[in-house]
Amino acid sequence: MHLFDSVKKTKLPFEPLVPGKVTLYVCGPTVYDDAHLGHAKSALVFDLLTRVLRANDLDVTYARNITDIDDKIIKKAIEQKQDIKTITDFYTEAFHKEMDLLGVKRPDLEPKATENLQAMFAMIQKLIDSGHAYKTEDGDVYFDTASDGEYLSLSNRVQDEEDKQNRVESSGFKKNPADFALWKSVKDGSVTFESPFGAGRPGWHLECSAMIEEHLAYKDTPYAIDIHGGGADLLFPHHENEAAQTRCSSDHNLAKYWIHNGFVNIEGEKMSKSLGNSFFLKDALKEYDGEVLRFYLLSTHYRSNFNFNTEDLEASKKRLDKLYRLKKRLFGLAESDEQTQFQKDLLEALSDDLNISKALSLIDEMTAHANETLDTAGKHKVLKRETMANLAYIEKVLGFGVKNPFEYFQFGIDAETKEKIDSLIEQRNEAKKEKNFELSDSLRDDILAFGVQLMDTPAGTFWEKV
Known part of the structure; x- marks a missing residue:
């Protein structure tokens, strides 16, 4: 297997720190609002990566955090006159439900910031003791970037003078303009947590480093984990600062491989809440099946920026429809675990840095070949068995x-209408059994009036939206 490393900027052979095992950590959502398409894209990319790693017979431990301490959460709680936990529980549950609809499997570990404060305190203290952090007059604790000779080595970023000046103006208590908060003192009466450094809240960058060390890190390897992932916007400053904290508080670097997915653009414009075009996932799910969105959002390479538009979405849906037409054609046949060349080729493509274009091309070819062969040899048992196995492998x-x-x-058909249609189908089946064909035909017309079509098969009567 080969993966593109965002830091080394090249494709590398994937060699786990411990043979046969993989540790993967991905930055999860800050739960103060509904998930948007950017959240969906990242979650889908790392769901796919996890599936491919496991298909390569690797034992994967996948962690994705929940940020439930944040100024935005506190602001939302004040606006809605709710306590913090009510807000974070609501949006965490909503995130989980929407990810389920996309077919995103739950991570093996999902640590929350509020449940890992002790790990954060321990990391801050290590950084203070080793001279990599300092406490200011107003009670904040900052990471001293000048003390880390490798700072900015992850992003290869060079800070310009304007950037430095802006940082100086934002906080006069820092030793260096680039220093970032590990602990923020809070004295305005809002939400705080008690710590050895005073009442306050942890810096955002701190939580991931601390939770990785607490829940996932190897203790005797040159890197804490195999893979760290997230959106491309996290490379700097978030991942840069995470790497610095881990490097300076432990005897290993943070991750052997860094993987970042591209941005989501809407109609050609970068998705941003400041631009008002943050397309909420819940709105897309009202219009399209979650699997259609999954197929569409994964249809371009994960490192590419994704241009979300309805025309491409509709075209992508038609491509997925073809797969389901084939599945429907074989409906009722026994499952098969037969090994095929198609499966080997598909895994080979995905093992090449998740080459989704090649993978989808292989699926298109397999679908077309199966349909053509079934048309000319409808009772071809070997083909049917192989195709059933291939469909299961794709799934x-x-x-x-x-x-x-x-x-x-x-x-697109609501639950109440589905119940009515199913009831009418039962009545029609009874009428057919009693050879009351006049009633059967009348009931069929009533069913078709809902904008659906009927299919009478040996396995029963089915319907679909026209």
């Missing part, structure tokens, strides 16, 4: 084709 590794094929084509 396992890519998360495509997981639904009942008939239910997939019912998206």
